[in-house]
Amino acid sequence: MPRLRRIADLGEIAGKTLLVRLDLNVPMQDGRISDDTRIRTHVPTIRTLRERGARLALLSHFGRPRGKVVPEMSLRPLLPALEAAFGEPVGFASDCIGEAARQAIAAAEGLVLLENVRFHPGEEANDPTFARELAALGAAYVNDAFSAAHRAHASTEGVAHLLPAAAGEAMAREIDALERALGKPERPLTAIVGGAKISTKLAVLGHLAERVDHLVIGGGMANTFLLARGFDIGTSLAEHDLVETARQILQHAEGAGCTVHLPSDVVVARALAPRVSNRVVPVDAVRDAEMILDIGPKSVAALVAVLEESKTLIWNGPLGAFEVPPFDRATVMLAQEAARLTRQGSLLSVAGGGDTVAALNTAGVAQDFSHVSTAGGAFLEWMEGKTLPGVAVLMA
Numbered sequence: 595m596p597r598l599r600r601i602a603d604l605g606e607i608a609g610k611t612l613l614v615r616l617d618l619n620v621p622m623q624d625g626r627i628s629d630d631t632r633i634r635t636h637v638p639t640i641r642t643l644r645e646r647g648a649r650l651a652l653l654s655h656f657g658r659p660r661g662k663v664v665p666e667m668s669l670r671p672l673l674p675a676l677e678a679a680f681g682e683p684v685g686f687a688s689d690c691i692g693e694a695a696r697q698a699i700a701a702a703e704g705l706v707l708l709e710n711v712r713f714h715p716g717e718e719a720n721d722p723t724f725a726r727e728l729a730a731l732g733a734a735y736v737n738d739a740f741s742a743a744h745r746a747h748a749s750t751e752g753v754a755h756l757l758p759a760a761a762g763e764a765m766a767r768e769i770d771a772l773e774r775a776l777g778k779p780e781r782p783l784t785a786i787v788g789g790a791k792i793s794t795k796l797a798v799l800g801h802l803a804e805r806v807d808h809l810v811i812g813g814g815m816a817n818t819f820l821l822a823r824g825f826d827i828g829t830s831l832a833e834h835d836l837v838e839t840a841r842q843i844l845q846h847a848e849g850a851g852c853t854v855h856l857p858s859d860v861v862v863a864r865a866l867a868p869r870v871s872n873r874v875v876p877v878d879a880v881r882d883a884e885m886i887l888d889i890g891p892k893s894v895a896a897l898v899a900v901l902e903e904s905k906t907l908i909w910n911g912p913l914g915a916f917e918v919p920p921f922d923r924a925t926v927m928l929a930q931e932a933a934r935l936t937r938q939g940s941l942l943s944v945a946g947g948g949d950t951v952a953a954l955n956t957a958g959v960a961q962d963f964s965h966v967s968t969a970g971g972a973f974l975e976w977m978e979g980k981t982l983p984g985v986a987v988l989m990a
């Protein structure tokens with residue numbers, strides 16, 4: 595079995611300069627960081643490496659400058675936030691390769707931030723020459739940016755071939771959690787897949803159908819499956835051109851011994867708006883002018899029973915239009931139930947996806963899940979069963 599190389603595998607690092615790939619692509623509003631989760635994620639790795647006496651040159655992308663220097667996409671404005679989070683001064687190099695980088699590394703006390711790697715076209719092209727110029731700056735490489743690991747770029751993949759390479763602590767924690775959830779899970783294993791559209795999650799559904807014991811389909815995408823089962827869904831969001839695909843996924847799942855759970859009752863309204871009047875109906879009683887905006891209480895109760903029997907849960911996608919109460923009810927109730935089962939030790943729960951994380955925060959339970967992934971694209975590709983190049987290159 596291939597094994598993830600970790601910081602300890604690098605051996606003695608005291609006094610050496612390490613290249614450390616972070617994801618500092620934080621959301622900004624009016625020149626201020628609006629959410630510093632990504633920075634905080636990297637604190638354990640930075641602390642560990644610094645305590646072991648390594649000098650660190652930090653690499654990251656920021657935005658999409660497409661291989662050109664775009665001053666608005668400089669990493670420099672992040673310095674105060676990094677110094678606050680890491681608890682020591684952070685130097686800065688106006689270029690991530692060459693003399694500017696070398697001099698800044700030599701001048702820094704122990705931490706130096708190198709400018710946006712995507713200012714060079716060689717980054718996204720995974721150009722070997724650019725990767726060699728990065729590698730020339732350090733004695734070893736640590737990648738702590740799981741969220742960028744689905745891209746084979748020079749700073750996430752190419753450079754790892756050229757130096758002793760290992761996963762940082764956040765990267766390792768993420769891979770361990772996903773491995774326990776989907777790689778070697780304790781069964782029964784249940785997946786909840788929700789969200790707006792099937793089209794964005796076809797590969798996820800296909801891969802999960804082959805591996806999980808229970809596949810729960812909710813959210814807007816359940817509507818297309820209800821169409822495939824012959825129900826009228828009124829004005830609900832649906833992808834009519836994917837009804838046949840939905841039918842195939844259902845067949846595929848059955849063939850693989852996976853039980854698919856579609857809602858048996860739903861919450862409907864005439865529009866998606868706050869305080870709109872709504873009603874709960876069985877799935878065969880949706881009127882022409884109504885749309886499905888959440889799964890109903892009977893469906894939630896059935897899912898609670900499934901969760902109570904499950905050992906592992908992997909969740910992507912809200913069960914309803916959760917941004918507009920009361921259509922957040924099923925998502926919040928099931929999230930609280932998953933949190934309770936996790937707290938009592940009977941469930942390993944892993945969730946990911948931008949809106950899913952927002953929904954878990956709305957429900958106030960994100961910290962109770964075993965692991966919540968903020969990795970976005972990389973998390974979804976993992977759910978699709980894809981090999982992530984930035985992870986593969988760190989395997990021994």
Ligand code: ADP
Binds near residue numbers: 789794815831887911
């Ligand atoms: P994630 O970001 O977690 O991967 P998605 O982006 O796939 O999740 O889906 C989230 C979106 O799905 C939310 O905006 C939510 O309002 C929408 N959604 C869920 N259920 C419905 C529904 N029944 N009708 C319309 N939109 C829905």
Ligand code: MG
Binds near residue numbers: 949
């Ligand atoms: Mg989303």
